[in-house]
Amino acid sequence: MTTSTERSTGAGRAKSTAKLLNFPLNCWYVAAWDHEVTAQKPLARRLCDIPVVLYRTKDDGRAVALADACWHRLAPLSQGKLVGDNEIACPYHGLRFNPAGRCTHMPAQETINPSATVPSYPIVERYRFVWIWLGDPDKADPALIPDMHQMDSPDWAGDGKTIHAEANYQLIVDNLMDLTHEEFVHGSSIGQEELSESDFDTEHDDRTVTVTRWMHDIYPPPFWRKNLRDKFPGYDGKVDRWQIVEFQAPSTVRIDVGVAKAGSGAELGERAEGVNGFVMNTITPETGRTAHYFWAFMRNYCLDKQLLTTQTRDGVSNVFGEDEAMLKAQQEAIEANPDHEFYSLNIDMGGMWVRRLVERMLDAEGRPTDLSKARG
Known part of the structure; x- marks a missing residue:
């Protein structure tokens, strides 16, 4: 793993085209929360510009993902109904398809055309999510699913939501890899000026990028002050704060965050005097x-407090709402200024490495790296 230390302030700049990245397909993406996929009603979802229908079999409850277009006349299967133990019926002429995507019934005829199939995509359920592989199915290795074990570990409690973001996926990843924006976008909750003043380390290998930032002997912002007092009622002193941002290809970002009483050894791994999420x-x-x-948002303290889970989820949701508005505005500005070039500061180091890794994945698949080339 390569390591570099960058200061978050500085005049060094790199210039690159303000491109919106295409998406690799030989990798795992989340198609849905596990509870969204049911045996009662098909779920339609467009993933990497591919229409997909998701459902559960009634016989064993496993998740299924098929192309959302009937072999016959391309009618959306998601508008059909689930029949029998594990099949889906087209809403137009009643053709039925099994989980492998093979047609099992055609109306008004006994012989089924052997070519009557629709693509079936590999699915794995893990960490409360349904993961899908949209590329070469022979390369669908479950070991490549990003690590999100805190999602279903008994040592962690929490909940989350889904945002339908009106922005290219890479702009969201860029936003998560550089958290100094919190000072300006989230000043009333998690932002503070020490974010821009602190040093950070960047590490990377062929599938991950990690940005680590510590802020010592500071006062916590409102969000962390409240959470610290949930564990230590009445505490009003200074803290050591950390942000460890880990990107896992192609688009998962897991952020280890928290505060601990100043000088209590959190950076050395002693986090008992703090709160960690x-x-x-x-x-x-x-x-x-x-x-x-x-x-x-998952936490390892006050695990039995459902009220805290709900309050924290809603609080983080409000914070992400501010990100959502900014990302939408950025997307619109990029589309309105197609010839503009990005200027990258030192704080963009993590995001720049992420883009390099994704571009390598796209090159390996022989796919264009940016959407303008992909669409000709």
């Missing part, structure tokens, strides 16, 4: 300008 983020492109943004 993980902001879990995984983004699935919908189209080149929209994305499904699945997120959750």
Whole structure:
């Protein structure tokens, strides 16, 4: 793993085209929360510009993902109904397809055309999510699913939501890799000026990028002051604050965050005198300008307090609402200024490495790296 230390202030700049990245397909994306996929009604979702229908089989409850277009006349299967133990029926002429995508019934004839199939995509359920592989199915290795084990660990509690983001998925990843924006976008909750003043380390390998930032002997912002007092009622002193942002290809960002009483050894791993959370983020492109943004906030303190889970989820949701508005405005500005070039500061180091890794994935698949080339 390569390591570099960058200061968040500085005049060094790199210039690059303000491009919106295309999306690799030989990788795992989240298609839905596990509770969204049912055996009662098909779920339609566009993933990486591919229409997909999701449902559960009634016989064993497993999740299924098929192309959302009937072999016969391309009618959306998601508008059909689930029949029998594990099949879906087309709403137009009643053709039925099994989980492998093979037609099992055609109306008014006994012989079924052997070519009557629709694509079936590999599915894995893990960490409260349904993961889908949209590329070469022979390469669908479950070991490549990003690590989000805090989502279903008994040592962590929390909940999350989905944002339908009106922005290219890479803009969301860029936003998560540089948290100095919190000082300006989230000043009333988690932002503070020490974010821009602190040093950070950047590490990377062929599938991950990690940005680590520590802020010592500071007063916590409102969000963390409240959470610290939930565990230590009445505490009003200074803290050591950390943000450890880990990108996992192609678009998952897991952020280890928290504060501990100043000088209590948090940076050395002694976090008992603090509160620790993980902001879990995984983004699935919908189209080149929209994305499904699945997120959750997980904590390892006050595990039995459902009220705290709900309050924290709603509080983080309000914070992300501010990000959502900014990302939409940025997307619109990029489209309005197609010849503009990005200027990258030192604080963009993590995001720049992420883009390099994604571009390598796209090159390996022989796919264009940016959407303007992809669409000719």
